[in-house]
Amino acid sequence: MSGKFIRWIWRRSGFRRLMQLLNASLKAELRAELKVELKAELKAELREEVIDDLHRHFELPAIVGTFINRISAELALASGPEQVAKSLDSLSDEWRMTVRELVGLRSEWSEEGGQQDLLAEMAFLRKNQRLLAPVFQALSGKRVLYAGQAYYNAWYLSRMLRQFGWKADLLNWDVNPDAQIYYHGEDFRFGAAGLSSFDTRLEFYLSSLYRYDVFHFSNAHGISFGGELQEFMRQKFGMHSEIQLLKALGKKIVYSNNGCQDGVSQTAFSRWSPESVCAICIWKDRPLVCSDEKNLSWGKFRNSVADFQCLLGGNRVDYNDDARVHEVPEFYCLDSEVWHPDIEIPAAYRISRVASDALVLYHAVGNKMDRTSKAGVNIKSSHIYMPLIEKLKSEGMPLQMIEPLGIPNKDVRFLQAQADIFLEMLTFGWFGANAREAMMLGKPVVCYIRPAWLDSVREEIPEYADELPVVSATPATVEAVLRGLIADPERRRVIGERSRAFAVKWHSAEAAGRRFDTIYSKLLAGDALLREPLPGVTP
Incomplete structure (x- = not known):
């Protein structure tokens, strides 16, 4: 309940008695009576805020507690990993219906509801993230979404993880047609049938909050669900608000590093001997592509949200010198049969x-x-x-x-x-x-x-x-x-x-599947997986 509202009531002598009772411990019938009186008497500009505060403080915790108990009971009855996975997905869908009904929306979104419907749901999640997070965490399981391509690495890793019992899907949010020649597959693609309009993409993002528990991103400036959605969220709720909501709801964020601009300043990278790579790089004097400010601001954000980061190559300076950054060659994987030495040549x-x-x-x-x-x-x-x-x-x-x-x-x-x-x-x-x-x-x-x-x-x-x-x-x-x-x-x-x-x-994809089955499982179990301190390596 806001301080503004409390001070307003305190000035109203008719509510002094009610405030004393509220501070002592409101009975169920008094709560209902108070809501009725407030709806009738409060000024119009305060009414919505007051009702929302009361709803959040008195009803929502009970709904959350009841749903968590139900999750525990149903998962206890599930026999085997497959049944657990089915129960989690079913309960997750039901939890979203519950959330939407609390907002006053239809239990299932349709394009008729449009963008405002989704924004109302998102605003509710953001405002009540601390109260709602325990349900999302109780629903966590072996479910990972690769948001964005990483050449073909995430594609083959996701296929292999399915053999380890994971729900592992890949979203291709890259709408650049020229880039598609580097990719080998996807489960979802922004711009394709079913995800062609912005509203359907926004809905995909919202639904992913309920359906996945690990979000794996790749590439510098790639912790996002695409530029269009990122900009929309920036305008509505602030920069990177779509990623901050993942964190607030207890989702695990994993990131794969992709090169010299990824969290390392041009100044630091140029010092690596024996010959400076930056001196011959065409992007050296193009600050929109590479600069100390651009590279380091990205690294700062990246490190603020990622629970675990994959690197290969030991470029440990600036933001790559972090306990959450690990050498993980397995992420950069290939299918050993697709690249077999004896493949038939067309x-x-x-x-x-x-x-x-x-x-x-x-x-x-x-x-x-x-x-x-x-x-x-x-x-x-x-x-x-x-x-x-x-x-x-x-x-x-x-x-x-x-x-x-x-x-x-x-x-x-x-x-x-x-x-x-x-x-x-x-x-x-x-x-x-x-x-x-x-x-x-x-x-x-x-x-x-x-x-x-x-x-x-x-x-x-x-x-x-x-x-x-x-x-x-x-x-x-x-x-x-x-x-x-x-x-x-x-x-x-x-x-x-x-x-x-x-x-x-x-x-190989097989090696990647084994490694990430362990990494993701430990993260979900609460293991921070911090790298042991290493002797400093400087250019």
Whole structure:
């Protein structure tokens, strides 16, 4: 009950007696009598606030307590995990109906109710989040929503988690048609049938509050349900209010890091030796893409809401130096059969070698036009590899380079499977999706592995660091490294076999399913899963 209301009543001598009784302990009949009198006598501008306060303080706790008792009773009668899952979903749907009825809405939303209907429900949840949170927590179970794509990682992880008894769904809120070539699947998609209007997307967000208990987001600035919904919520309730409501209701938030701009300032990242990646990056002087302020403000928000964060590569400075940030290679997973070394190559993707003994070198740059300067410089080291390959070819080496552009990721593997050596970044300090795909296909990868980052990874997962088969090289050493691999087919074969075994062990969907079944379950059980303090690693 608001202080304003209490002071107003106190000034009314006719209510002094009622206030004394209220402070002592209102009887059920007195509560009803008070509500009747208030409805009749209070000023119109206070009436709605008073009724709402009384409702919240006197009726809602009883409804919450009764529903929690019912949850406990029904789950106790459930036999086995499948029955528990069905009971949770059924009770969750019923709880939403109850909430909507408390708001004075129809028990089930329809498009006829429109946006105002959903806003009324959301306002009720926000205003009563502390009272309602215990019900949402009592309903928690093995239910995770991947909100947003992460290439194909979340897709294959979600499929595997279903085999571990999880309700695991993926929402693709990316409405950019050009980005869809990088994705392998989705359960829901903003813009598709059933989620084509903004109201249906807003309803999806609201329904997810009841239907899922873990929300896994990925990519810098990607803790959201899409830009349109984020902006709508900002205007109505404040920036990131849709995520803050998840936290307030006790949902667990997991996040996967995706690169140099993710919580790390450009200043700090540029200090990593031996060569500054930022110095050759086309985004260095584009503050709308990358700047200290942009990167750090994102990191601050990210760390304020995420219960657990996945990283791979040891870039532990600024907001990545946090106990909730873990080395989790398993998240960055692939399907070991989709990327099998012996996949059949469709005729349209068969490579004609320039000679029977020619070696195919694979060098790919995603979004190449946006990431490459007019001089051909990019962080994927194209400006180093291209002259080097031409030099080797001029010496008579039978080499051919393939650089696929605009091919859907599901199909590009057919080209990858025919390559002999993969050429990756020589200054960044770690590898990405292309290298993981290469290793799963049993191919040797050349890429610079920053010793400081490898040591950081080793602190948390020593086996991963010790088994990593990537052939490290820098701009100064890459020519010798590449000449050695070209001249030694047996070495390439051995590295390829090690690469396949490594990828299956650490980056397969099976490995991811096992790891995240444990991570999510522990989070839901109340384990903070804080990383043990590590010795400081600085650029």
